[in-house]
Amino acid sequence: MNAATETMRLARLGMPQLAAMAATGKLRGRHLGLAIEGASEYHEAIASGDVASEEDQDARASTCSTCPNLTPRGFRVLGLGRVKFYCGEPFEADESRGRCGCPIGTAESPDAIKQVRVEHPGPRLMVASKQCPSGRFRAVERVSLTVEGES
Ligand code: SF4
Numbered sequence: 253m254n255a256a257t258e259t260m261r262l263a264r265l266g267m268p269q270l271a272a273m274a275a276t277g278k279l280r281g282r283h284l285g286l287a288i289e290g291a292s293e294y295h296e297a298i299a300s301g302d303v304a305s306e307e308d309q310d311a312r313a314s315t316c317s318t319c320p321n322l323t324p325r326g327f328r329v330l331g332l333g334r335v336k337f338y339c340g341e342p343f344e345a346d347e348s349r350g351r352c353g354c355p356i357g358t359a360e361s362p363d364a365i366k367q368v369r370v371e372h373p374g375p376r377l378m379v380a381s382k383q384c385p386s387g388r389f390r391a392v393e394r395v396s397l398t399v400e401g402e403s
Contacts, residue, residue, distance in 0.1 A: 254397070255282075255306050256395040256397055257397045259303055260299060260301055260397060263295040263296075263298035266292075270286050270287040273287065274329055276330070277329065277330045282373075285336070285374025285378070288336045288375075290355040294354075294376065297382075298375070302380050303380055303395055304380040304394070304395065305392070305393075305395040309377045312384075312389045313373040315384070316337070316339070316356050316357070317370050319339075321339050321350065322337055322338075322368060323339070323342070324337055324365075324368055332360075334358055334359065334360045335359045336374070337356040337358070337368075337370050337374070339356050339385065341353060342355075347385070350386025351386070352385040354375070354376040356373075356374050357371070357373045357374035358370075358374060380393060
């Protein structure tokens with residue numbers, strides 16, 4: 253199973269199960285963003301196979317990491333502090349400033365937290381057809397899936 257297929261399958265589990273997996277350390281860092289607040293809005297698109305490649309997700313994460321709209325918030329998994337990032341204030345779209353309020357990603361290493369750098373791309377960056385609200389990245393091709401009958 254390729255990485256995009258794993259992402260798609262996880263999104264199909266839904267928020268309660270993903271949150272439980274995150275709380276018990278069963279989601280690897282790369283997928284932690286699927287369980288943060290606001291992620292459920294993206295689950296349907298991801299579950300349908302609208303998934304960007306990990307390379308495209310990482311390129312978007314680099315772009316967001318240099319963007320003044322990137323906003324960190326703390327959260328905890330297994331008693332450890334992590335950071336989740338949003339595009340501007342969480343859930344507050346502000347078209348005039350090019351912000352959507354969407355979940356952008358997470359970070360867990362102290363360096364990434366200190367530098368306000370997205371370490372693991374989150375829901376907004378996983379969906380291939382989504383673009384940046386201020387034009388910093390575009391929609392990309394969906395990655396091919398490896399599940400029989402779903403590619
Ligand atoms: S989605 Fe666009 S506007 Fe929002 S933080 Fe990323 S680069 Fe900035």
